[in-house]
Amino acid sequence: MRYPLACPDITQHEIDAVVDVLKTPHLALGPKLPEFEQKFAAYCGTRYAVAVSSGTTALHLIVRGLGIGPGDEVITTPFSFVASTNAILYERGRPVFVDIDRDTWNIDESRIASAITSRTKAVLAVDVFGMPADYDRIRKDAARGGLRVIEDSCEALGSRCGGRMAGGLADVGVFGFYPNKQLTTGEGGMIVTDDDELARLCKSMRNQGRDTDGGWLAHPRMGYNYRLSDINCALGIAQLDRIEQLLAVRRRVAGWYREELGDDRRVRFQKIRDGVDMSWFVLVVCLADEYSMDDRDRILKRLRDRGIGCSNYFAAIHLQPYMMDAFGLKRGDFPVCEAVADRTVALPFQKNLSRDDVATICHEFRQLL
Numbered sequence: 001m002r003y004p005l006a007c008p009d010i011t012q013h014e015i016d017a018v019v020d021v022l023k024t025p026h027l028a029l030g031p032k033l034p035e036f037e038q039k040f041a042a043y044c045g046t047r048y049a050v051a052v053s054s055g056t057t058a059l060h061l062i063v064r065g066l067g068i069g070p071g072d073e074v075i076t077t078p079f080s081f082v083a084s085t086n087a088i089l090y091e092r093g094r095p096v097f098v099d100i101d102r103d104t105w106n107i108d109e110s111r112i113a114s115a116i117t118s119r120t121k122a123v124l125a126v127d128v129f130g131m132p133a134d135y136d137r138i139r140k141d142a143a144r145g146g147l148r149v150i151e152d153s154c155e156a157l158g159s160r161c162g163g164r165m166a167g168g169l170a171d172v173g174v175f176g177f178y179p180n181k182q183l184t185t186g187e188g189g190m191i192v193t194d195d196d197e198l199a200r201l202c203k204s205m206r207n208q209g210r211d212t213d214g215g216w217l218a219h220p221r222m223g224y225n226y227r228l229s230d231i232n233c234a235l236g237i238a239q240l241d242r243i244e245q246l247l248a249v250r251r252r253v254a255g256w257y258r259e260e261l262g263d264d265r266r267v268r269f270q271k272i273r274d275g276v277d278m279s280w281f282v283l284v285v286c287l288a289d290e291y292s293m294d295d296r297d298r299i300l301k302r303l304r305d306r307g308i309g310c311s312n313y314f315a316a317i318h319l320q321p322y323m324m325d326a327f328g329l330k331r332g333d334f335p336v337c338e339a340v341a342d343r344t345v346a347l348p349f350q351k352n353l354s355r356d357d358v359a360t361i362c363h364e365f366r367q368l369l
Contacts, residue, residue, distance in 0.1 A: 003348040003361055005309030006180035006282070009246055017238035021230050029207075032233035039240055040190055044167045048199035050191040051233060052206050055154040055176025057226040058189035059087035059124075062172050065201040066148050068093045068121050074150075075115050076124040077107040078318040079337045084126050084152045085317050094327075096120070097318055099334040103271035105286075106133040108336070113141045122148040127156035127166055129313070130182075130281040131270055135161070135169040150174070154189070157182040158247045158279035166279070167192045177232075182246055182279055183239040185232040249351050250280040256355055257283050257347065260362035266291075266369045267345075283349040284313050286340055287369075293342035299368045300345065306364055313346040
């Protein structure tokens with residue numbers, strides 16, 4: 001690819017940090033783990049941060065830690081990466097999808113109240129592409145039903161809403177650190193919360209059910225090997241040192257795309273709500289309604305043929321075959337989500353792009369439109 005879709009932003013600072021850990025005997029459960037957690041909690045403005053092996057495992061621990069089990073319902077969005085739904089299924093809960101807002105692409109907060117039943121235990125909202133959902137409204141509706149609110153902020157590190165950091169807008173938040181994220185640890189994730197008991201449970205369950213003050217072979221509860229190594233934590237600390245620089249690059253590249261394509265009526269950008277400072281996970285546009293999913297797929301293929309990395313972000317979760325088989329879901333159930341998912345195009349979005357690169361990419365994209 002002339003222009004890869006994504007690539008990690010790694011400098012000598014990160015390399016040195018990892019090498020320093022490799023020179024010690026503490027490759028796992030060493031001092032870098034609590035250091036990363038403490039610095040990350042301070043950045044997000046939460047009391048606790050719990051480092052784990054991925055954003056998916058973070059979501060799983062939250063669902064289990066909140067006591068969500070067989071038959072319990074969790075209201076969530078069908079427009080996300082499948083992990084946000086899979087984490088509910090791991091504990092045999094039932095995802096209850098609510099359609100999305102046409103402009104923000106987040107869960108439509110106005111539909112949540114009507115989806116609450118006697119079986120509902122939580123709302124799991126997703127900060128799609130770095131755009132925080134309206135948690136003030138979600139929490140008001142959730143409070144009436146005594147529900148917990150989970151913020152899947154895996155794509156929103158560094159986003160702010162009304163001066164508050166993403167991840168700290170609900171009862172508990174989660175981040176993922178895959179290489180295409182704003183901050184990477186290679187693989188990894190983080191739980192952030194002010195809830196003492198939930199943080200304690202998640203720390204225990206990530207480490208085979210051990211308590212922090214217990215013995216190595218003492219397991220008061222079932223747990224998992226969801227730990228994050230000191231190698232990964234060192235990389236995360238080094239990235240956190242540079243987080244404002246990393247975010248600035250993303251905002252600059254996103255600004256170039258919006259300048260190039262903002263006036264083109266054949267595409268539209270995700271709406272950024274008032275009071276939100278968005279950190280930008282990927283650069284996604286949605287084709288106008290006159291285009292079909294087949295049109296979009298042909299455009300993606302031809303972009304790749306020209307050496308331009310691209311993808312569809314996201315495919316509707318309720319139309320994944322295993323979801324249709326399990327719950328009888330079908331096309332037409334969530335028409336707004338489907339209309340967006342059928343027409344999304346993710347364009348190259350990474351640190352190596354220049355202003356001229358973005359202009360070239362957009363020129364070729366417009367030709368295909």
